[in-house]
Amino acid sequence: MRSLFPVTEETAAPERGAPGAWELDALADYYAYPESAGAEAGAEGVWLRGNMVATLDGAAQHEGRSQPISCPADMRIFGTLRGLADAVVVGAETVRQEGYRPPRAREAFAARRAAAGQGPAPAIAVVSASLNLDFSLPLFTSPLVPTVVLTGAQASAERARAAEKAGVDVVVAGDGRGVDPARAVRALGKRGLTRLLTEGGPRLLGQFVTAGVLDELCLTVSPMLAAGDAQRIAHGPAMTVPDRFVLVSVLEEDGFLFTRYRRT
Ligand SMILES: NC(=O)c1ccc[n+]([C@@H]2O[C@H](COP(=O)([O-])OP(=O)(O)OC[C@H]3O[C@@H](n4cnc5c(N)ncnc54)[C@H](OP(=O)(O)O)[C@@H]3O)[C@@H](O)[C@H]2O)c1
Numbered sequence: 611m612r613s614l615f616p617v618t619e620e621t622a623a624p625e626r627g628a629p630g631a632w633e634l635d636a637l638a639d640y641y642a643y644p645e646s647a648g649a650e651a652g653a654e655g656v657w658l659r660g661n662m663v664a665t666l667d668g669a670a671q672h673e674g675r676s677q678p679i680s681c682p683a684d685m686r687i688f689g690t691l692r693g694l695a696d697a698v699v700v701g702a703e704t705v706r707q708e709g710y711r712p713p714r715a716r717e718a719f720a721a722r723r724a725a726a727g728q729g730p731a732p733a734i735a736v737v738s739a740s741l742n743l744d745f746s747l748p749l750f751t752s753p754l755v756p757t758v759v760l761t762g763a764q765a766s767a768e769r770a771r772a773a774e775k776a777g778v779d780v781v782v783a784g785d786g787r788g789v790d791p792a793r794a795v796r797a798l799g800k801r802g803l804t805r806l807l808t809e810g811g812p813r814l815l816g817q818f819v820t821a822g823v824l825d826e827l828c829l830t831v832s833p834m835l836a837a838g839d840a841q842r843i844a845h846g847p848a849m850t851v852p853d854r855f856v857l858v859s860v861l862e863e864d865g866f867l868f869t870r871y872r873r874t
Contacts, residue, residue, distance in 0.1 A: 611683055614867075615860040632861070634718040637690040640859070641828070641870075643805045656799035658699075658806045658823055660815055661691050662843040663830040669840035670812050674707050679832040683863040688809075691828060693719035695732040695807035697758065697798055701814035702738035705749070710734060712753035729755040732807070735798060736760070737814055739787045741769030745776040758801075760794045762787040791821040816846030819853065826872045827855060833865040 611632040632640075643657050664670050665679050672678040680688075692698060692713055700710065715730035723730065734749060735758040743750070743759070750757050750773065759773050762784035770780050781801075783794040795818075798806060808818060818824045829843065855871035862868070 611861050611863040611868075613859070614862050615857065632686075634686065634690055634693070637687060638694060638719060638722060640861075641687070641690055641694060643694060656795050656804045656806055657825050658795055658808060658818065659691065659695075659826040659828060660808045660810070660818070660824055661688060661828040661830075662810055662812075662815065663832055664843050665832045665834040665836045667835050667837065668842045669836035669838065670810070670843045671840050672836055672838075676708070679834055679836065680830070681832070681864055681866050683861075683866060683868070684830045684832075687828070687830070687861075687868055689716070690719075691807050692732055693723070694805065696728055696805040697733040697735045697803040697807070699735045699737065699760075699794070699798070699806055699808040699814070701811045702736055702740070702743060703813065704809065704811040705734075705736050705743065707811075710736075710749050711747075712749050712757070715754055728805075731755055733758055733803065735781075735794075735803070737789050737794060739765060739789065741765050741773060743773070745772050745778065750776040750778050758798070758803075760789050760797065762789055791817040792823050795823050810843065812841040812843055812845035816844040819844050820847060820849055822853070824873070826858075826870065829869045829871065831867040831869060 662670060663676055663680050663684055669679065693716055713731040731754045733755040736743065737760045739762055741761055756777055756779045758779045758781055760781050760783045763782050764787045773780050781797050783797045784790045808815060854874050856874050858870040858872050860867055860869050
């Protein structure tokens with residue numbers, strides 16, 4: 611892994627760019643959430659970071675999964691971003707398609723998490739209107755930190771009860787069946803979950819983008835061409851005016867670019 615941007619004396623040093631020089635601890639320092647989240651972050655002191663991977667031609671998945679367009683370094687960064695987060699906010703379709711499991715406590719992040727007052731692993735916060743989720747799965751019945759399900763006020767009461775019976779923290783963050791994305795972020799912030807990471811999918815990320823609540827995007831550019839009709843990383847109604855972000859950093863390994871952009 612080597613740093614391509616910003617170019618400083620330190621990052622340009624060959625030993626820093628040597629493969630393997632970026633252990634998990636170095637990656638965790640590199641991707642640390644803003645220190646003064648309250649001052650720098652958006653509403654309620656929450657910082658919402660997105661982490662997505664896309665091919666050169668913009669495909670966010672291949673045959674329904676992101677794994678075919680990812681690589682080991684991408685998975686290391688994926689794990690690091692999880693290791694830093696209070697909660698991972700994810701759309702129900704990604705949970706269903708990718709077979710989400712409860713995040714495990716990882717030794718590499720244990721001391722850092724304890725010092726930051728975080729639980730042993732991030733909570734998974736699933737966004738779902740239908741609550742059409744299998745609440746008998748370990749994601750819901752046996753996570754280290756209770757899984758949250760964000761839904762609307764008019765979601766099925768029966769399904770909500772099934773979720774609660776499994777141990778899920780059901781949070782209403784919308785007046786209809788669906789969730790208001792900005793309200794969802796605020797609701798998590800009020801629960802003390804302020805270092806947020808969203809892993810999409812594209813339909814959920816698109817709503818965070820149009821609601822103006824995405825603070826940062828970690829986008830892996832995968833050196834692959836997929837063609838086909840796969841979704842882009844953000845899908846749904848368009849912005850009136852595209853939102854401008856600034857480039858913060860770029861890492862490279864094996865032809866993959868690990869970019870990070872922040873809202874201006
Ligand atoms: N490239 C990447 O980095 C990446 C990352 C993640 C996922 N993916 C891929 O993306 C695909 C899935 O993404 P997707 O865009 O189809 O789905 P998604 O965003 O993961 O989930 C969509 C579902 O989330 C729920 N949802 C979204 N917005 C909601 C709202 N405002 N209120 C209530 N519920 C809401 C709904 O669930 P209900 O149907 O339960 O109501 C909806 O069907 C998979 O193929 C996955 O592999 C790629």
